[in-house]
Structure formats: C-alpha cells, structure tokens
Amino acid sequence: MLKDDRNPKALAALPDGALIDAVQRQTFRYFWDGADAASGLALDRRTLVGATGEDLADERAAIGGTGFGIMALIVAVERGWVTRDAALERLGRMRDALFRARRYHGAFPHFMDAASGATIPMSPKDDAGDLVETSFLCMGLLCARQYFSEDTAVARRLRADIDTLWHEVEWNWFTQGGRDVLYWHWSPNHGWAMNHEVRGWNECLITYVLAAAAPRHAIDPRVYHRGFAAGNGFVNGQSYYGIEIPLGMPYGGPLFFTHYSFCGLDPHGLKDRYADYWDLNTRHLRINRAHCVANPRGFPGYGESCWGLTASDDPDGYLAHDPSNDNGTISPTAALASLPYAPAEVMQVLRHFLTVHGERLWRDYGFVDAFCEQRDWFANTFLAIDQGPIVVMMENHRTGLLWKLFMSVPEVQAGLRALDFSSPHLGASAA
Template sequence: MLSDEELLDKVQAGTLRYFTDFAHPVSGMARERSNDAFDSYKAADTVTSGGTGFGIMAMIAGTERGFIPRPELVERLTRIVDFLETKAERFHGAFSHFIDGETGRVIPFSEKDDGGDLVETSFLIAGLLAAREYLGADEADLRAAIDRIWHAVEWDHYLRADGALLWHFSPRHGFAINLPIAGWNECLITHLLAAASPTHGIGPASYHGSWAKGNDFVNGRTYNGITLPLGPEKGGPLFFSHYSFLGLDPRGLKDVYADYWEQNVAHTRINHAHCVTNPLNHGGYGKDCWGLTASDDPKGYDAHSPTNDDGVITPTAALSAFPYLPQASMRALRHFHDARGNDLWRDLGFADAFHPGTGWVAESHLAIDQGPIVVMIENHRSGLLWNLFMRNPDVQAGLRLLGFESPWIETVSV
C-alpha cells in the first residue's frame, strides 16, 4: 500500500494530466469537460476560462513537485497567454465562460450569456496572477503579458448604478441577465480582484453595500453542533469554500463579517457531518465516503449539498477540503482510491462523481472539479498557491481597500 505522501503524489500527478495531456492542442487551455454531455457544445472544442485558471495553478503545483519540467510549464503558460491576448474574444476586458479553443470565439453558455462572465474571468485572473508571481526575471515578457490581460479587465464596466457588481455582459443583450454578484457563494475572489485592479478598480461600496447585503450572506445558525457564520442553509455546495480560496489564503483572513478560516472549516464540517449522519439513508455514505458539491449526476448536472442531496458523492468535494479537514479528507481519499479505485480512478484522475447506492459512476471529468483537487492538496501540503497569490501587491492593496485583516498585509484601512 502507498504511504499517505505517495498517494498524494499519485493523485496530484494523475489529476494534473487533465490540464496537460488533455489540454486543448491549439490554445493550451483547459477543456470544460471530457465527454459530450450537452447538445449546445462539443467537449473537444470547448475550453473554459475559469477552469483554465484552476489548471494554471495546478500546473504550477506540478512543476514544484517535479511532475512538469519548468521549461514545459513556461511553454504551456506562454501558449495560453498568447491565445488569451491575441485570439480570445473579450468584452470590456472580460472573457466568456466557454471559448472555442481554436478560434477564440465565444461559445454561449445560454441564450443571453454570450459575452463577458466576470466570475469566470476572476478565476482565470487569479491563476494568472499566481503564475506571474511564480515566474522569474527570465520570463519578464510573459509576466508583462499577464499584466496586460489583468489590467485590461474593466471591472468598473460591470458595476450597476446602485453599486451592484454584475456577473454578465453581452454585446447583443447588454446587462439583460442583470445578476448581481451578491450573497455568500463562490465569488469573494471576484469582489477582491475588482477592488484590487490598478486600472479599472471599484471602491469598497459594492463589497459592503451589495455583496454583503445579498441573500444567504449572514447565517449564524448551528447544524450538527457546528455554527456557520455565512452562507445558505447548511452551507451549500462545498465549492463555495474552494474556488475563491485556491489562491486567496483563508488562514487569518478576517473582516467585519467573518473569520474565513472558521467559515470554511465550519462549512466543511457540516457537509461531512451530513454524510456521516446520512439523514436520507443513502447507500454508501459514511466517514470514508462523503462530499457534496456541484458535479455531474445521473440526471445531468446539479449543485449537490445537504439541502440538495440525491445520493451523489463528488470526489473533488472531500479532496479539495484537505486544508480544512485533513484526516477526514485522507479517509475519503483512501476509500476512493484503495476501496473503489477500479471504478473511480481513470487516466485523468478520479471520475467526476458516483452514486454509491446504485453503482452509477460518471463517465466524465470536469476542469472545475479536477483543478481544485491538485491545488488544494498542494495548499494543504505546502501552501504554495496561497503564498504566490497573496504576495502580489495588487491583491494586498485590494484586501486593504475592502478592510480585511491578514498576516499578508501589515495594515488595514476600512
């Protein structure tokens, strides 16, 4: 049997292949998924902006672990950055959710979502900023290109008159979707980067007056003896504690609303406790088999959580929680790999999801699920991506502007 460290190496290296072996051959970006599951787009052609940001961070971890030679990482980053800067369509600097990996044209996510997606763009920019900090003086041109992409995002264009930061902009439909980025969810990173931008930044009013005033922001209730500071009933899907925090270090991160380490640990513990107590009596749940978040399922795709639990376990939920509940995550990893490896472990990492009660296993892998596995295991092991992202001076300026405390910043202004 592999030791814990050997198993972590195997899982990081194997999962990383999603972003290397399965990367789009032209753009180098991460394909959204590995299988054709929807009629609206073809998986082979469709790359994802947010998933590429996650993949960039994963590849940095892979280089630091010796899985990817540094010259190969630089070549891959150069291909991605060149494509983003010269071919990918932008909408006031923001990228679309889905992009054609060969032409750079937007692939509509829905009828009116055919332009800029500020949240997906923020996931991409977070990965690029981490890469910028990882690159050295010999890669000055690549660092400068990343800066140009970062500085071109017009966060202020997405600001509604009442102070709300809007998720979408379409060249044909304008702001018709009219969805504010508000309430506790995966989007803290979006508000941080909007405040941190040195060229198109927005002030703190949107963060305090819109984001923190949204539905399901303040919670304060107790579930299974665990108090949850923020978020919806029983916490919601676990990606809320992953996506923003691939680079944003929650250790010691506080503002007037929460201690974000306490928030993420509590959210994870509630999700784990739900699977252990298993109030819906789903087959296979327990201390070794837990983790509810958004993923494929037998019906298509769903955001699984304690309040939306149809018996589907998603490996990224428990494995991306390694920083928060390392012992429980290792038990899950041992179960997924040692007990169920013949069903779950594939050439590109673990299958996206499975239903232990019925035996269903997804045929798919998704970029937004594979990336956090590699990155959050690395943050658990070394803090690498947290250290890179948090040392960026623009990020630190954004944290100060929004009134955060963090060991990474010396002073805080409200």
C-alpha cells in the same frame, strides 16, 4: 505524457505524502495531456467512452478551468513533473490563445473556441462577458506572474502580457453604471438581460477582491459591503448538526464555496467585519460531512469514509449538490479539495475511494467527477473546475505554494486592505 498511476489498491497502500503526490500528479494530467492540443487551454470536460476508456474532448475551452489549470501547472513545475521551460512554452501558447479571445470590456466569456478566439455561448443570453470566470482566470494568471519571476526574455514577456490581460478587465463596468453590486454577465447582444447580481455568500469572494485590487478599473469598496455582503444568503448564524455557521445559505451550500476563491486567497487568519474565513470554511466542511454521516435519507455508501457534496455531474445531468439538495451523489473533489481543512478525515475518504471503488472511480485523469451508489452510477466525465482545485488545494495543504504566491501580489494586498481585510500576509499595516 506524464506517468499514469492506474493501480488504485497499490496507491492506497502508500504513505500519506506519497499518496497525495500521486493523486495530484494523476489529476494534473487533465491539464497537461488532456488540454486543448494546440492552445493548451483547459477544456471544460473530457468524457471516457467505450470499453477501452478512450476519452473524448469537449471542444469548449473553459476560462475559469484554465485559471485553475495554470495554478496546477505551477504545482507541476514545483514538483518536477514538468520542466520550467516546458511550462513556459505551454503558458506562451495559452497566453496567445487568450489574446485571440473576444473580450467584453476586458472580461472573458465562460467558454471560448481555443483556435479562433470566438465566444461559445453557455446559454442563449449568456453569450459574452462572465466576470466570475474571468476572476478565476486572473487568479491563476497572477500566480503565474509571481512564480515565473526569472529575468529572461520569455518570462519577462509572459509577465508583461499577464499585466495587459489583467489591467484591461473593466471590473467597474460590471456595476451596471455605478450600482452598489457587481453583475455576473454582460453581452453586446443582450446587455444586462441576465441581471445576475453577485451577492450573498458563495464562490465569488475572489471576484470582489480582484475588482477592488484592479490597477485601472477598480470598484469602490462600498460595492463589496453593500453588494456582496448584503441581501439574502449572506448572513446565516443558524446551527446545523450542532455546528453554527456565520455566513451562507442553509447548511453552508456546496463545498466549492470553500475551494474556488481559496485556491489563491489563504483563509488562515483572513478576516473582515463579517467572518473569520478559516473558521467559516472549516465549519462549512464539518456540516457537509456531518450530514453525510447522519445520512438522513439513507443513501447507500454515505458515512465517515464517504462524504462530500458539491456541484458536479450526476445521474440526471449537473447539479449543485449540498445537504439541502442531496440526491445521493458524492463528488470526489468535494472532500479531496478540502484537505487543508480536515486532513485526517479527507485521507480516510481518499483511501476508501481507492480501495472500495478502484478503477470505477480512479482513471486516466484522477478521480471521475462523481458517483451515486443508490443508482449504481459512476461518472464517465472529468471537469476542469473539479480537477483543478484538487491539485491546488492539496498543494496548499502541503506547502501553501499558491497561497503564498497569490497573497504576495501587491495589487491583491492593496485590494484586501481597501476592503478592510486583515491577514498575516498583510503584515503590520493590516486592518
């Protein structure tokens, strides 16, 4: 079990570097102490119950959350919170569980039973392959393949098995027979009944990059240009709070759009014919923050020290919060995973969370998922897809570790070139 920093006011007094380290380490405990005990896969969520704060585990292993957890594990090794050997042992168990999973044309489901490998449906028709969650998992697996590069039997086997899982994903199958767009879901029971096209600016840039990068089942680049980059919700060009945003929905949407794909994709200098992605993401963040500072609906607590709207739990369930869908719920991951984009502003929020809300927010696995001062509600949950990006994006701000690993993957570089991206990581042959 890792060190448990439970004194929020003492943490808030630390210098920036030590404070960031403590937040990363405590949040990583979700994926180390809070993972499925046998397999090590990330659980979708854990819930604090009772006065003791004992936590209950959701039995569902989360595929996307596991991808973020693998990236967080790399941070833990690099920071010395766990040993390299312990991490390799954990990854071996995770790998074995992933091979047990039922896959659908190589794609994993959103949720699985870690012990049996059986799919756990997310909804009646969402009961099989989920290409987007699979892309988050592959992002983490490819980072691990790059990081654990030593010439030992254990590391060689891990890399070979990661290649097997990655190569078997039939990205082109998810074009529904050659259409110019990717589809999110496919099920042997319901076919393409979900019919959810992956298009318009959102969290799925990573899905298209990996689909173009795949060694065996790649999509044609036109699927990106005619699918993702087409239709309503891609081009914007409007101004909000005096800040113009080139792509995305009104106000930019929830902040996880700037986190999920960019846990691995380095937005610095990342450009294609549609956007400069560092500029896009920083503008999105500034709009989200400006909305909370302006606080047009008068929610208690909102301001320069308390902002951040994204998908999370809230008093009534789960919602993708953003300025156009704002019910007074602040999600710590929204600001904290944005550290690379606005360091001073995020550190102000971090210290405010610790000093003002203390142990109502700061618990065993870092910050709880969300809170709403309007209704005096503080979540008793932690979610894998919210905790993971905190660890990863904070590390990307500090050292660029995951960005360097992911952008060094030869297949990823080939995929970015195929889609006509340019990036400093691609060198002189960039588009």
